[in-house]
Amino acid sequence: MTKRILIRGAALADGTTTDILVADGLVAELGAGLSDAGASVVDAAGLIALPGLVDLHTHLREPGYEHSETVLTGSRAAAIGGFTAVHAMANTSPVADTAGVVEQVQALGDAAGYVTVRPVGAVTIGLGGTQLAEIGAMAQSRARVRVFSDDGKCVSDALLMRRALEYVKTFDGVVAQHAQEPRLTDGAQMNEGALSSELGLTGWPAVAEEAIIARDVLLAEHVGARLHVCHVSTAGSVDVVRWAKARGIPVTAEVTPHHLLLTEDLALTWDARFKVNPPLRSRDDVDALRAGLADGTIDVIATDHAPHPVEEKESAWSDASFGMVGLESALSVVQASLIDTGVLGWVDIARLLSSAPAAIGRVAGYDRGIAVGAAAEFTLVDPSASREFSTEELRGRSVNSPYLGMTLPGRVMMTVHSGYPTVVDGEVVATEFVAAAAAESRGFTRG
Ligand SMILES: NC(=O)N[C@@H](CC(=O)O)C(=O)O
Ligand SMILES: [Zn+2]
Numbered sequence: 001m002t003k004r005i006l007i008r009g010a011a012l013a014d015g016t017t018t019d020i021l022v023a024d025g026l027v028a029e030l031g032a033g034l035s036d037a038g039a040s041v042v043d044a045a046g047l048i049a050l051p052g053l054v055d056l057h058t059h060l061r062e063p064g065y066e067h068s069e070t071v072l073t074g075s076r077a078a079a080i081g082g083f084t085a086v087h088a089m090a091n092t093s094p095v096a097d098t099a100g101v102v103e104q105v106q107a108l109g110d111a112a113g114y115v116t117v118r119p120v121g122a123v124t125i126g127l128g129g130t131q132l133a134e135i136g137a138m139a140q141s142r143a144r145v146r147v148f149s150d151d152g153k154c155v156s157d158a159l160l161m162r163r164a165l166e167y168v169k170t171f172d173g174v175v176a177q178h179a180q181e182p183r184l185t186d187g188a189q190m191n192e193g194a195l196s197s198e199l200g201l202t203g204w205p206a207v208a209e210e211a212i213i214a215r216d217v218l219l220a221e222h223v224g225a226r227l228h229v230c231h232v233s234t235a236g237s238v239d240v241v242r243w244a245k246a247r248g249i250p251v252t253a254e255v256t257p258h259h260l261l262l263t264e265d266l267a268l269t270w271d272a273r274f275k276v277n278p279p280l281r282s283r284d285d286v287d288a289l290r291a292g293l294a295d296g297t298i299d300v301i302a303t304d305h306a307p308h309p310v311e312e313k314e315s316a317w318s319d320a321s322f323g324m325v326g327l328e329s330a331l332s333v334v335q336a337s338l339i340d341t342g343v344l345g346w347v348d349i350a351r352l353l354s355s356a357p358a359a360i361g362r363v364a365g366y367d368r369g370i371a372v373g374a375a376a377e378f379t380l381v382d383p384s385a386s387r388e389f390s391t392e393e394l395r396g397r398s399v400n401s402p403y404l405g406m407t408l409p410g411r412v413m414m415t416v417h418s419g420y421p422t423v424v425d426g427e428v429v430a431t432e433f434v435a436a437a438a439a440e441s442r443g444f445t446r447g
């Protein structure tokens with residue numbers, strides 16, 4: 001691949017203004033006043049260049065739930081959100097619990113070409129919670145799986161959780177736990193508190209999340225294996241993770257954009273777009289999650305993009321599915337909740353949404369950020385943009401976004417993956433161009 005792109009006058013996360021020359025899939029040069037010979041030039045004045053975003057928690061729904069999302073449509077949603085890599089959760093049909101399924105998901109991602117798709121393997125067969133899946137075979141497959149999760153379900157059996165941690169330890173993998181004590185959340189519909197009583201909805205107590213995290217950090221310490229905690233949502237969970245880290249336990253934690261901005265009172269609308277697992281919590285929880293990011297207790301922001309078809313979200317609250325789409329809105333929601341509030345700066349965002357999730361998932365090429373010789377994986381954001389978020393913004397197959405009708409800051413103007421553009425002028429590049437560029441880039445990197 002010989003295509004050259006010159007990004008003119010972008011601001012890096014630390015505020016430095018620079019040109020970025022992309023050639024042969026790499027960042028070839030950085031600095032002011034680079035030569036534009038043979039390159040297509042992009043005027044990036046006023047834009048921030050962030051390293052390609054890496055989502056540690058995405059539901060792409062293929063195979064099996066293609067009416068909600070496919071690897072291709074989810075990849076397009078990721079690209080417009082500024083992502084260049086996503087981890088595809090295992091709760092598909094069939095479940096991604098064999099080498100065959102994870103290899104299929106990875107191949108679909110490669111063919112689509114918008115982002116690197118890293119399949120997550122299930123911990124237990126069929127997410128059934130009773131027998132370990134073929135973890136080693138998935139790790140050794142062409143997909144080289146490093147993240148294992150029964151997400152959607154909790155690995156609630158302590159012995160199975162111990163065995164899974166022992167297993168992934170042998171190849172430097174990680175178990176990503178969906179922390180939800182099943183007995184404490186039987187029939188739960190929203191955060192447990194005064195509001196759930198008032199609405200007559202079964203409550204979801206904070207302790208159902210915190211008790212599993214407490215158990216699992218102790219198991220991780222005992223085994224000496226890496227544990228990752230999915231979508232922490234309560235102040236108490238932040239406290240438990242903070243305690244575990246202080247003790248030196250190898251635990252990492254993620255928070256979603258929606259848990260950083262939205263609160264449980266949205267249930268008063270009875271609009272199931274606000275129904276999610278774990279549920280939206282209180283204002284105090286939101287503040288504790290932001291503080292947990294600020295002090296390093298929480299390592300990453302992950303979308304938990306969970307597409308569902310209209311008929312599963314426009315039903316009565318208690319019948320509706322849990323989950324919200326989040327790839328397209330993630331960076332804007334992060335800007336609203338963390339940047340525009342002064343909690344964090346763009347350098348922190350680059351870590352929380354790129355280098356840290358890549359390190360946890362063992363995705364190569366993201367440790368140096370935007371640097372000469374590194375793979376050209378970056379996104380250009382206009383932080384001064386502002387727009388009413390609508391279905392027009394969505395590029396996936398489902399429209400269950402909680403932000404429809406809200407005004408959100410920031411906009412992704414360009415995304416570059418493996419040296420070729422997947423988003424240009426704020427619009428996703430056509431599928432056939434991206435697929436062709438991906439094929440060309442694979443030929444190039446294979447030499
Ligand atoms: N987050 C959700 O509300 N739903 C997720 C499952 C999950 O992440 O636990 C889904 O697969 O729909
Ligand atoms: Zn989950």
Ligand SMILES: [Zn+2]
Pocket residue numbers: 057059089151152304306
């Ligand atoms: Zn999930």
